[in-house]
Amino acid sequence: MKQNSSKNGSIVAGCDVGSLTSKAVIFDGKRILSQKIIRSKPRPEESARNVMGDALALAGLSPEQIEYCVGTGYGREKIPFVNETVSEIRCHARGAKWLLPTAETVIDIGGQDCKTMKINRDGEVERFMTNDKCASGTGRFLEVMARTLGIGIDELGSHTRLAKSPVTLAAACAVWAQADVVQYLNNGVSVEDIGAGINTAMASRVAILVNALKPEGDILMTGGVARNQGVVSTLEKLVGRKIKKTRKADPQLAGAIGAACIAFMKTQNKGAEK
Amino acid sequence: MITAGCDIGSLTAKAVILQDDRIRSFAVTPAGPKPARSAEEVMAAALKSAELALSDLEYVVGTGYGRARIPFVNSLESEITCHAKGIRHLLPETRFVIDIGGQDAKAIRLALDGKVERYLYNDKCASGSGRFLEIMAEALETPLEEMGAVGSESTEKLGISNQCVIFAETEVISLVNEGKKIPDIVAALHRALAKRVAAMAGSLGIVETVAMTGGVAKNSGVFKALAETLGVPVKSPDALDPQLMGALGAALIARESVSKT
Secondary structure (H helix, E strand, O other): OOOOOOOOOOOEEEEEEOOOEEEEEEEOOOOEEEEEEEEOOOOHHHHHHHHHHHHHHHHOOOHHHOOEEEEEOOOHHHOOOOOEEOOHHHHHHHHHHHHOOOEEEEEEEOOOOEEEEEEOOOOOEEEEEEEOOOOOOOHHHHHHHHHHHOOOHHHHHHHHHHOOOOOOOOOOOHHHHHHHHHHHHHOOOOHHHHHHHHHHHHHHHHHHHHHHOOOOOEEEEEOHHHHOHHHHHHHHHHHOOOEEOOOOOOHHHHHHHHHHHHHHHHHHHHHHHO | OEEEEEEEOOOEEEEEEEEOOEEEEEEEEEOOOOHHHHHHHHHHHHHHHHOOOHHHOOEEEEEOOOHHHOOOOOEEOOHHHHHHHHHHHHOOOOOEEEEEOOOOEEEEEEOOOOOEEEEEEEOOOHHHOHHHHHHHHHHOOOOHHHHHHHHOOOOOOOOOOOOOHHHHHHHHHHHHHOOOOHHHHHHHHHHHHHHHHHHHHHOOOOOOOEEEEOHHHHOHHHHHHHHHHHOOOEEOOOOOOHHHHHHHHHHHHHHHHHHHO
16 A cells, blocks of 8 residues: 655554454544444455455545555454554554543453453553453354354343343353253243343453453453443443443444554654654 | 162263173163153163163162262262272273263372372363364264264374364364365364363373273274373273263172172
């Protein structure tokens, strides 16, 4: 993509190619000009091209008009059009800071991992903990459970509120939890009571990582699971603090927004160097 | 003297009938959701093949995760004790038992006299259990009982980087899509399971002779991979299905209980 040194009016992009979804954001340093989330394709380069193509079309821009583009996410090394790649942790921290400037602790639950981090005033990572080894406590857990219940993943969120007597899942392991869910279904337990138990199992697992970090200040939750009210409210109880969400943009976009923020900083520094 | 042992596991129910020291009959049946029912079914099968009635049994010991629900037992014993007892009867030199069942894996270290010294088990994570292979067999559309034979045809050494069953399943599907051969993937899965269980066993301190029991011991691929990973020979009770060690141990304890009284 085009490199130019104009300090003002720079338009940049962030592209986050994740395991389940790919995200792109077009950004002018203040506002998100356009954004797009798609389901990831088997090939990361295809995901990247599609999602960025869509975001550009939405903004009415051509690729040449993007001054700098930062790639992130597990597929970042395969994105063909980026100027630079940056780790997910750094991008999520920066994105969280933009979404909620007072955030000091960030919880990001992705499709295949869970990251918790403490960030400083500049949006840099001070400490972090991740789990990408075990499906339990990641978006994948909810996906497997929703499929077992025969519902959409977005339906789970309300179950904690709607449940009359929530079930307890015996094990954290997604495989054993799935067997539990099947058994509860066979015993005629309501979907809401089972869903509430699933949200609690999920929150308990995430709480271990959050509490290990000794959370301080405002906690921001990003990633797709932030939309699940049941997980968020249970997690608040387990962590003993309120968890903030952002209305500024879809919380799934935090990584792409962070990538775009870093891209924008590059254009500004470049101007300053000259 | 006729005694019996009944082992109600998560996936299978097992029964062994002893006439004095001799194994008169045994049975393995799939376990249903109700342990009491599973126990009745498996014991009926074992009694039938021995041509005996329930009233002929002098003493019955129950074990396994569903043991508390078995209606016809005289007493209950832990799985660990029963497994140790059963394997020592068939392989008296055993000092270390690695049992991989449908829902857990156990490592048991025995003293010279056969008493349980230390043990560990994992039933928290499916990746170290028979369920791991079961899910992978389904994903590869290969019957579970053929996995050992399929893996033996492997020509290329592959690795499975994910430990978690859910993530490993995705990895296996990617390997298939990349055109990797099924035998190579199966062999890699056997090594992955062996590595996981060997790590747990190793933390107890391995003492020879090591024996492998449980349903997964019937898979020659995991059996060989476990011996390779541990770096010591591993034995199996050739005289009897390795799934039956718990039920055999229970039947032996039943015999001792009668002798004492």
